[in-house]
Amino acid sequence: MSLVRLNIKGISYSQTQNGAYALILSEVDGDRKLPIVIGAFEAQSIAIALEKEIKPPRPLTHDLFKNFSDRFEIVVKQVIIHKLVDGVFYSSLICERDKIEEIIDARTSDAIALALRFNAPIFTYKNILDKAGIYLKGEQESATPKSSSPTIENMDVDDILPQKEETPDTNYKKMSLDELETLLSQAVKNEDYEKAARLRDEISKRK
Numbered sequence: 001m002s003l004v005r006l007n008i009k010g011i012s013y014s015q016t017q018n019g020a021y022a023l024i025l026s027e028v029d030g031d032r033k034l035p036i037v038i039g040a041f042e043a044q045s046i047a048i049a050l051e052k053e054i055k056p057p058r059p060l061t062h063d064l065f066k067n068f069s070d071r072f073e074i075v076v077k078q079v080i081i082h083k084l085v086d087g088v089f090y091s092s093l094i095c096e097r098d099k100i101e102e103i104i105d106a107r108t109s110d111a112i113a114l115a116l117r118f119n120a121p122i123f124t125y126k127n128i129l130d131k132a133g134i135y136l137k138g139e140q141e142s143a144t145p146k147s148s149s150p151t152i153e154n155m156d157v158d159d160i161l162p163q164k165e166e167t168p169d170t171n172y173k174k175m176s177l178d179e180l181e182t183l184l185s186q187a188v189k190n191e192d193y194e195k196a197a198r199l200r201d202e203i204s205k206r207k
Contacts, residue, residue: 003080003123008050008112009033011043023112025122032133034081034124036089042109049116062113069118073097079115081108081124084132088190172202180206 009026021043025034038046045062048054059067069076074097083090091111093104106114115122172180180203187196 001125001127004126004129006034006122006124011047031135032129034129034133036108038109042113045113049113062117065114066117076114076118076120078120079111079122081128084128086190177206
């Protein structure tokens with residue numbers, strides 16, 4: 001599968017879901033954009049890395065990782081967004097130390113925050129961009145897009161955010177412990193940590 005290089009176009013904020021942001025990545029040699037939902041902390045860390053003049057008084061977590069890596073001569077060479085499952089992007093850090101290359105699994109938001117600090121290129125596979133890429137309004141597309149493809153100009157961040165759970169938390173009380181454990185595993189797998197915390201609270205009450 002061929003790799004496609006991406007640049008960071010910007011970050012958008014959700015008007016309806018508190019603390020939710022969309023990171024927009026842009027295809028270097030094309031018109032498609034790849035929107036990725038990220039949390040508030042990661043959005044802040046990426047924004048600070050983009051604004052070179054902003055220096056936090058103490059290192060953020062991603063700055064600490066960079067300082068640690070520099071001290072032990074570890075270099076992040078590139079980031080690859082290698083998988084998309086149920087709306088969740090999976091990424092890898094391609095690292096090198098003493099000419100030995102290692103691949104480390106990472107959340108996409110963390111991987112990109114680190115890529116900025118290491119000046120490392122960001123890539124994804126063509127099939128992922130074909131599946132999740134969107135087009136800017138009015139631009140000529142190099143490939144035939146779906147007629148329903150959203151555009152950044154008329155798209156709110158909420159259009160790409162996962163829908164909120166229709167079942168209120170009070171319904172958790174009607175579920176068995178096994179059902180709650182299953183939902184908790186799914187929430188963690190989908191990196192929905194807010195939902196996972198609510199489920200964990202309910203499970204703790206039962207034990």
